[in-house]
Amino acid sequence: MQTDFSAGVDPRILRTHRDVVRATATLLIAGGWDAVTHAEVARRSGYSKATVYAHWPTRFDLIRASIELICDEADHPAATGDLRADLRASLLDFAHDLAEGHLDRLLAGVVEHAGQGEAVAGLRQRLYETGTRAMRAVLTTHLGPADVEPVLALLTGAVLVHVTYAGQPATPAFVDDLIERVVGTSRGGAGTKRTSRPGDSHSSA
Structure with a gap:
């Protein structure tokens, strides 16, 4: 802090x-x-x-x-309550930060110097949490607790590879397709938080 x-x-x-x-x-x-x-x-x-x-x-x-x-000065799109719309806005913002805000350079720096100790590791975690804060909040609202981190990793990882490594722009069409592929197949992907129910561990007849 x-x-x-x-x-x-x-x-x-x-x-x-x-x-x-x-x-x-x-x-x-x-x-x-x-x-x-x-x-x-x-x-x-x-x-x-x-x-x-x-x-x-x-x-x-x-x-x-x-x-x-x-x-401290980072800001993110405000959530509207619509899962896909909020993820779309957050992922486009994340892609912009990578391409135009040089978040990729900041992340590369902390990864390169990770061997220098826990202080650098703390900065890496701080950057990751800041860059994904809005998406994590959206996913926490709509998905079950066990799904949040895996889905977050899939979404941000795909954008990171596409923008930073492939050097391609994260267009709205790319982001929409990504969201559908990831969220559409996750538990709670219908846009509601999953709650446990009696018999969940058993297959239905």
Whole structure:
């Protein structure tokens, strides 16, 4: 969770923090982890390297703060209650974030540096949860608990491969077909949450 710097802190320090972290986020999105250096962040934010080092001693400190900012500012389409319409909007938003918002670059960075410890693993989880938050909420509303994560993985995985690896746009037609293939075959795919009933474990006559 991002540290709250607002309570009892000099406004000048708050402004420095805001400017530096935002400059780092811009660098990270545009060029990935390798683009983030104290020197370049200082140049872009307008502060000295000494100031940047004083608040963020390591490059990872800068990257972690900027990813937290990106996640905190992420927004998603509002749910309407219609399963397929809400999934369509969320998946198109996810595809846009991959292609235009450079979410794929952020995810690639945390995957590449995963061996550096639990802190990086935490950032990977934060990015995944942020990117899929709206879809998970929609699926939780309409599907049984056991179906949410598998269906979420199928939907987001298909879009990720299509956009990032195949380099193809996730058109509305592609997304609609994907939803029908995945949700139409899942438990609760009719758009209602499944509840257990007596005899569910037995085949009907």
